[in-house]
Amino acid sequence: MSDTALFEVVNRVGVVTLNRPQVHNALSLPMIRLIAGQLEAWRHDDDVAAVLLRGAGEKAFCAGGDIRSMYDSYHAGTREYADFFIDEYRLDYALWRFPKPVVALMHGITMGGGMGLAQAASLRIATDRTRMAMPETGIGLIPDVGGTFFLSRMPPELALYLGLTGQSIQAADARYCGLADVYVQGEAVEQVLPRLRQIDWRAGPAPALERVRTAIEPLCTQPGEPPLAQAASALLEHFSKPGVAAIMASLGAATGRHADWAAATLATLAQRSPLSMCVVYRQLEEGRRLDLADCFRLEYNLVIHAIEDGDLIEGVRALIVDKDKNPRWNPARVQDVTDARVAAFFDGALNAPAHPLAQLGR
Numbered sequence: 001m002s003d004t005a006l007f008e009v010v011n012r013v014g015v016v017t018l019n020r021p022q023v024h025n026a027l028s029l030p031m032i033r034l035i036a037g038q039l040e041a042w043r044h045d046d047d048v049a050a051v052l053l054r055g056a057g058e059k060a061f062c063a064g065g066d067i068r069s070m071y072d073s074y075h076a077g078t079r080e081y082a083d084f085f086i087d088e089y090r091l092d093y094a095l096w097r098f099p100k101p102v103v104a105l106m107h108g109i110t111m112g113g114g115m116g117l118a119q120a121a122s123l124r125i126a127t128d129r130t131r132m133a134m135p136e137t138g139i140g141l142i143p144d145v146g147g148t149f150f151l152s153r154m155p156p157e158l159a160l161y162l163g164l165t166g167q168s169i170q171a172a173d174a175r176y177c178g179l180a181d182v183y184v185q186g187e188a189v190e191q192v193l194p195r196l197r198q199i200d201w202r203a204g205p206a207p208a209l210e211r212v213r214t215a216i217e218p219l220c221t222q223p224g225e226p227p228l229a230q231a232a233s234a235l236l237e238h239f240s241k242p243g244v245a246a247i248m249a250s251l252g253a254a255t256g257r258h259a260d261w262a263a264a265t266l267a268t269l270a271q272r273s274p275l276s277m278c279v280v281y282r283q284l285e286e287g288r289r290l291d292l293a294d295c296f297r298l299e300y301n302l303v304i305h306a307i308e309d310g311d312l313i314e315g316v317r318a319l320i321v322d323k324d325k326n327p328r329w330n331p332a333r334v335q336d337v338t339d340a341r342v343a344a345f346f347d348g349a350l351n352a353p354a355h356p357l358a359q360l361g362r
Contacts, residue, residue, distance in 0.1 A: 004031040006056075007038050011197045012049040014042045021057030027113045028066045029084045036091045043099060049201055049208045051098065052193065053117055054105040058129070061105065064112025067139065071316040074307055085144075085303050086356045088113060089296045092146050093360050095120035096292055101209040103196075103216075106130050106180065107189055111168075116145025119179065122209050123216065126171035126180035126223065127189050135166035137272040139319055140311025140327065142280050142302050148295035152287030154178050157239035158228070163280045164244065165268045169228070176226035188219040195219060234258035238265075244277045245334045273311040273327070274334040278342050286346070293361030297350040300357055305345045 006017040016035055018025035042048040055061040065088065073080035095102055095117060104121035106114075111133045118124055126132075134143035134151070143151060143163045151159040158177055161167065174180035184192065195215045206214075228235065238250040248269055254262030269277065283302060287295055306312040311329050318327035331337055352358065 002034065004028060005034045005038075009048060010193065011199060012047060012201055013193075013196045013199075014038070014045075014048045014051045015193065016051065016053050018053070018055045018062050021055070021059065023066070024060035024063035024109050025055040025057070025114070026063050026066045027088065028069065029080065029087060032084070032087050032091050036087065036094065039091075039094060039098065048100065050101040050103065050196070050212050052103045052105065052196060053121065054193075055108060055114075058108060060109035060114070061107055061130075062111075062114025062117060063109045064114060064135075067316055068320055070307070071313060071321060074313055081307060082304060082356070085300055088116065088145065089300060089357060090360070092116040092120055093293065093296055093357075096146070101212050103192075103212060105189070105192055106132065106174075111135055113145055115147065115150075115179075119146055119150045123212060124179065124181045125192065125216070126174045126183050128171065128185035128223075129189075130171045130174060130180070131168050132170070132174050132179060133166055133168040134162055135168070137164060137276040137280060138166050138315070140273040140276050140313075140315030140329070141306050142276055142283055142299070144299040144303050146292070146295060146299075148283055148287035148290065148299050149292050150179070152284045152295075156284070157235045159284050160239045160247070160281065161228075161235055161265075163284055164239075164247070164272065164277050165265060166272065167268065170223075172223040172226040173228045175223060176228055182216065182220045183223040184216075184219045185221060185223075188221075191219055192216065231258060231261055234261055238262060244269075244274070244281050244337075248334060273315060273329050274331055274337050275311050275329065275341065276306065277334065278337045279306075279310075279345050282342055282346065290350075291361065293357070294350050296360055297355055297357045298346075300355075301348050301350070302345050309344070 004020050006019050008015050070081040102121040103123045104118035105125050106118050107127045108129045109131050134147050136143050151163050171183050199211050199215050241247045241250050251262040251266040315327050
């Protein structure tokens with residue numbers, strides 16, 4: 001598995017290439033462990049001043065985690081799925097707290113686990129091929145990998161829209177939502193690493209991140225008008241309602257110039273796991289008052305509950321294994337999700353000494 005992630009140092013920039021293009025660079029457990037080990041080595045290496053994360057091929061930075069392996073682990077009774085999330089969250093947290101600048105080249109599909117890597121970066125580069133999403137409610141999961149933290153730091157209506165629908169967005173909306181810092185397009189994408197190669201690390205006292213930004217700046221342009229900005233009033237009107245059922249009812253009653261957008265959004269929500277959406281609504285509320293480490297600890301609790309007593313296994317079966325695209329959500333309607341069912345996901349002490357992520361932030 002050593003070729004699932006490739007590493008090199010170019011002009012004091014440690015380059016991580018996610019190297020599973022045949023599966024859109026989806027993260028496997030061995031791949032996560034390889035990257036974590038290399039980052040730890042570079043953390044202490046004075047010959048490495050910055051890190052670049054990129055994906056092999058033209059289609060994806062990283063499409064997420066290898067959820068088929070999690071499904072197989074659950075059915076085999078190995079609980080390797082728990083190890084996957086523990087190690088993935090530790091890696092994501094390490095990136096958020098990495099002492100050197102991290103650049104994420106979000107070229108192509110950047111979803112789920114790919115967002116966990118990219119959103120931790122100091123400089124997030126969107127491109128003309130960026131397709132970004134947190135699509136977890138579509139398989140009965142919740143937006144994890146730090147989504148509790150980075151989604152809840154944006155305006156609540158945007159966070160709920162992205163977290164509940166799993167809608168894919170492009171570069172302009174990524175910048176509008178605060179999920180990308182700069183934009184490059186066309187052949188300029190191929191010039192990112194060559195520009196980093198030209199940094200003169202000996203010239204003056206400028207901080208490393210400033211040097212990296214200065215190197216990338218000539219490649220950057222503007223991505224155009226963000227579609228979500230045009231729907232800002234509708235987002236605020238509908239996604240400010242108190243609960244998922246109220247949001248869906250509001251969308252269903254929409255009239256006027258955003259009626260078509262509301263109808264399409266409602267149709268999307270109707271396909272998502274009702275239980276997952278109700279959990280996500282509370283998850284994002286909780287996230288606004290939690291620090292980064294506690295967000296990851298909460299996510300671990302939520303994800304394990306989604307696997308063992310939620311809709312994830314059924315969602316993966318329907319959409320990835322059997323591919324009948326007809327998940328039997330339990331319950332089938334948002335109106336039938338009880339407060340007690342949602343509350344059960346949040347039981348358990350975040351700061352218990354036995355928590356697998358107890359050491360984050362300490």
